[in-house]
Structure formats: structure tokens, C-alpha cells
Amino acid sequence: xxxxxxxxxxxxxxxxxxxxxxxxxxxxxxxxxxxxxxxxxxxxxxxxxxxxxxxxxxxxxxxxxxxxxxxxxxxxxxxxxxxxxxxxxxxxxxxxxxxxxxxxxxxxxxxxxxxxxxxxxxxxxxxxxxxxxxxxxxxxxxxxxxxxxxxxxxxxxxxxxxxxxxxxxxxxxxxxxxxxxxxxxxxxxxxxxxxxxxxxxxxxxxxxxxxxxxxxxxxxxxxxxxxxxxxxxxxxxxxxxxxxxxxxxxxxxxxxxxxxxxxxxxxxxxxxxxxxxxxxxxxxxxxxxxxxxxxxxxxxxxxxxxxxxxxxxxxxxxxxxxxxxxxxxxxxxxxxxxxxxxxxxxxxxxxxxxxxxxxxxxxxxxxxxxxxxxxxxxxxxxxxxxxxxxxxxxxxxxxxxxxxxxxxxxxxxxxxxx
Numbered sequence: 064x065x066x067x068x069x070x071x072x073x074x075x076x077x078x079x080x081x082x083x084x085x086x087x088x089x090x091x092x093x094x095x096x097x098x099x100x101x102x103x104x105x106x107x108x109x110x111x112x113x114x115x116x117x118x119x120x121x122x123x124x125x126x127x128x129x130x131x132x133x134x135x136x137x138x139x140x141x142x143x144x145x146x147x148x149x150x151x152x153x154x155x156x157x158x159x160x161x162x163x164x165x166x167x168x169x170x171x172x173x174x175x176x177x178x179x180x181x182x183x184x185x186x187x188x189x190x191x192x193x194x195x196x197x198x199x200x201x202x203x204x205x206x207x208x209x210x211x212x213x214x215x216x217x218x219x220x221x222x223x224x225x226x227x228x229x230x231x232x233x234x235x236x237x238x239x240x241x242x243x244x245x246x247x248x249x250x251x252x253x254x255x256x257x258x259x260x261x262x263x264x265x266x267x268x269x270x271x272x273x274x275x276x277x278x279x280x281x282x283x284x285x286x287x288x289x290x291x292x293x294x295x296x297x298x299x300x301x302x303x304x305x306x307x308x309x310x311x312x313x314x315x316x317x318x319x320x321x322x323x324x325x326x327x328x329x330x331x332x333x334x335x336x337x338x339x340x341x342x343x344x345x346x347x348x349x350x351x352x353x354x355x356x357x358x359x360x361x362x363x364x365x366x367x368x369x370x371x372x373x374x375x376x377x378x379x380x381x382x383x384x385x386x387x388x389x390x391x392x393x394x395x396x397x398x399x400x401x402x403x404x405x406x407x408x409x410x411x412x413x414x415x416x417x418x419x420x421x422x423x424x425x426x427x428x429x430x431x432x433x434x435x436x437x438x439x440x441x442x443x444x445x446x447x448x449x450x451x452x453x454x455x456x457x458x459x460x461x462x463x464x465x466x467x468x469x470x471x472x473x474x475x476x477x478x479x480x481x
Contacts, residue, residue: 073211073289074177075310076154079116080280082188082217082268082302083107085144086127093428094421106299108133108151114306117154117177120186120215122278124149136164138171138188146195148186148216167202169195182211182286191219193236200237200244207247213309214250214281217268217302221275222252225260230404231273250281253290253307266404267295267303271416274404278305297396297426336377343369389429396422 083103091101104127111119124147126140136159137149146169152159158176165172169188174181185206189196196219206212220235221228222242235241245251254276258265267278282290291310295303333340347366348354354362399422403415 072178072180073182073286073309073311074180075308075312076117076177077115077306077308078213078215078280079111079114079119080122080215080278080305081107081119081298081300082122082278083298083300084123084302085125086121086129087125091424093424099428101299103299104129110298110304111151111153116306117152117157118175118184119151119153120184121149121151122186122188122215122217123147134159136171136173137166138169138186139166141168146188146190148188150184150186150215167199169199170203172203172206180211182213183209185212185214185216187214187216187218189216189218189220189237189241196220196237197240200240204244204247207249210283211286212248212250212283213286214248215279217278219277221277223260226263227254227258227260227265227276229273229275230266231275233273233275245281248281249283251284251287253280253282253287254293256287256290257293263404264401265295266400267305269301269303269400269403269416269419271413274400278302280305280307282309297393297400297423299423301423332374332378335381336374339373339377340370343373389426392422392426392429396426 086103086107088100088102088104090098092098107119107121123145124137125144126137126147127149129135129137129149129151133151134153135149135151138147141147148169148171150171150173152173152175154177156177160174160176160181163174169190170185172183172185174183176182183206185203187199187203189199218241220238220241221233222238222245224232254265266274266276268275280293281287286309289309289311290307292306292308294306296306298304344366347362347369348359396419399415399419403412403419406412406415
């Protein structure tokens with residue numbers, strides 16, 4: 064086994080894991096008894112892109128057939144619709160070695176490379192039926208010699224009864240096999256690099272009777288120590304999504320965006336700042352005044368330096384307003400989830416579970432809306448890069464009323480962008 068603190072370079076990866084309970088679209092009813100269609104594939108991919116995931120492992124996909132435009136690999140289809148595991152690759156810089164991709168009973172193994180470093184992703188679904196789980200374990204034990212192994216999956220099993228694993232005493236019939244499987248593969252749970260076993264929370268599967276952390280991301284020790292972040296977020300499923308970030312370098316949690324003259328303002332940021340841009344140009348170039356060429360050029364340079372902070376501030380504020388309802392609902396969902404985990408009285412636990420379901424439905428609805436807005440922003444960005452049309456983009460999308468504003472943005476500011 065590789066040394067647990069290997070100095071070999073490893074690429075930065077952000078990896079997600081989710082059990083969607085099948086990927087086919089389903090009908091749902093919100094708290095107002097309004098029926099809507101939950102398109103799981105669209106929401107899952109949009110959320111993965113919004114989170115900036117490199118890879119997404121899916122357990123219990125019910126052997127969903129992904130469209131050709133999605134770069135993914137899935138386990139072998141079974142007679143039963145229950146089961147299935149898939150790996151979705153979102154990072155375009157990741158290369159797949161297709162000749163070595165292995166699929167089997169509720170598992171998929173893909174050897175990948177990024178920045179010249181090879182690693183292996185194994186996505187599994189250990190079925191609640193112990194015999195089916197043991198079959199998956201048996202077929203995947205042969206991967207014990209693989210280096211840089213990362214294992215994602217709904218394990219339907221926990222390694223111990225510590226609070227971080229389960230709020231009640233689980234009796235997993237194949238726990239002994241599961242523990243031995245982890246030892247054979249030389250993999251450890253990445254969560255313990257950030258959360259102690261005695262800590263409450265971090266559960267991924269919540270029901271009216273109990274909650275557990277059965278969705279896990281395990282890795283070889285020479286990979287696991289590179290875990291910089293480990294978190295869970297709510298999803299449309301009754302399973303939370305697990306997210307880790309692997310990197311050789313520490314994660315900067317508070318990145319500073321340069322708002323000076325060289326700040327990389329993007330075209331899609333302009334629309335929220337349209338009125339402020341008009342006012343700023345009127346301030347620098349009042350309509351009733353005229354300037355000599357040298358003086359106008361000097362004022363133009365000053366205007367160029369004053370624009371970025373205004374555009375970025377307006378854009379951030381618009382994003383905050385759009386995302387605030389989603390963040391508020393997510394905060395409430397976490398609060399109810401923790402209360403449900405700690406509740407001892409069965410009746411209180413049942414009531415909290417009903418509230419939790421309502422919050423999950425509302426969060427799913429808002430997440431769908433936010434994902435659609437994110438998609439619209441990418442469409443605007445792509446269109447702006449493909450066509451610099453003043454009348455369509457600057458006068459139409461950004462609603463800039465002044466022709467001078469449009470000409471300035473196109474020729475004097477964004478004309479420098481690449």
C-alpha cells in the first residue's frame with residue numbers, strides 16, 4: 064500500500080455522491096397540493112454543475128439510461144429495477160481509459176487520469192438484501208491492488224454505532240463482510256479527516272424512525288489524507304448528497320476577487336448594473352458638456368477603472384437576492400433535520416419527519432428554479448461570447464439606454480477581454 068502521506072502530486076477534485084432513488088422523472092405534490100414533475104436528471108446535473116463537481120457517483124439509479132450527451136458509465140443491468148450504480152464525469156480535463164472500465168453487479172469501476180496522474184473511481188450500491196450486497200462485495204474485492212482508489216456508494220451499512228454513523232443501533236447483517244471488504248481494499252472513510260466519530264450530524268439517510276450515515280466516500284490512505292472539505296447537502300431524495308474536495312493544497316475558503324482595472328468582468332454581469340452604469344457615465348460625461356480629445360481620453364481611463372467594482376457589486380447583489388430563498392430554506396431544512404436526529408420522543412420524531420418532508424419538497428422546488436436560472440445565465444454567457452451584437456446584447460439584454468454606454472462597454476471595456 065502507498066505511504067499514507069505520499070508526496071506524489073494529486074489533482075484537485077471535487078467529488079459528489081447521491082442516491083436519487085432512481086433517475087426517472089416522478090410526479091410530486093407540494094404543500095399547496097400543486098402537482099409538479101420532478102425531473103431528476105436535469106436537477107441532478109444542474110446541481111452538480113452549480114457546485115462545480117468534477118465527478119458525481121450515483122447509487123440506486125434503477126439502471127437509468129443516460130442520454131448520449133452525458134459522459135457517464137454504469138453498472139451491468141439486472142433483471143430487477145432496484146439497484147444500479149453510475150459515474151458521471153463533468154470535468155472535461157479528466158480522461159477515461161475505456162478499455163479498463165469494469166462493470167458488474169451494482170458497481171462500476173473507471174480508471175481516470177488528470178494532469179498526468181491516474182486514479183480509480185469505484186461506485187457501488189450495496190443492496191439492503193445481504194446476499195445481493197455480498198455479491199457486489201465479492202466481485203469488487205479483486206480491486207485491492209489498485210492505487211489511488213476512491214470508493215463512492217450507498218453502503219446500506221455502517222462500520223460502527225458512533226453518533227456520526229447512526230442515531231440508533233443498526234443491525235447490519237453484512238457488517239462483518241463490509242469491514243473486511245474495506246480492509247481488503249485498504250480504504251478508509253474520508254469523513255474522519257474532518258469530523259470525529261462522537262460528533263452528531265452528518266447523517267445522509269433520514270427516515271421517520273431513525274437516521275444514519277450510510278452514504279459514504281472511502282479512499283486509499285494516500286488519497287484520503289488530501290481531503291480538504293467534507294460536507295452533506297439536502298437534495299430532492301431522502302438521501303443527502305455527500306461532497307468532498309481532494310487537493311494537495313489548502314482550500315482558500317474566502318477568495319478575494321480583484322476589483323481593480325484588470326478585474327475580469329464578464330458580459331453576463333452587466334445587466335444588473337445597467338442603471339448604475341448609465342449614471343456613472345452621465346457623471347463622467349454630462350450631456351451638456353464637451354471635452355477636448357486629451358481631456359476626454361483621460362476621463363475615459365478614469366471611467367474604465369471605476370466600472371468593475373460597480374458591476375461586480377451589483378451582480379453579486381442580484382445573485383444574493385435570487386439565491387436567498389434557497390439558502391433560507393436550506394438553513395431551515397438543516398435545523399429541522401438536526402432536531403429530528405436528536406428527538407427521543409417517537410411522536411415528536413414523527414411530527415418532525417412530516418415537517419422535514421415538507422421542507423425537502425420546498426427546497427427541491429426552489430433548487431429546480433435556481434438551477435434553471437443558472438442554466439439561463441450560461442446561455443447568456445455563451446451567446447455573448449459568440450456574438451458581440453450591440454443592439455441585441457447591450458441594448459436588449461443589459462437594457463442600457465444610452466448609446467454611449469453601449470459603445471463604451473463594447474469597444475473600450477470588454478474589447479480588452481479574452
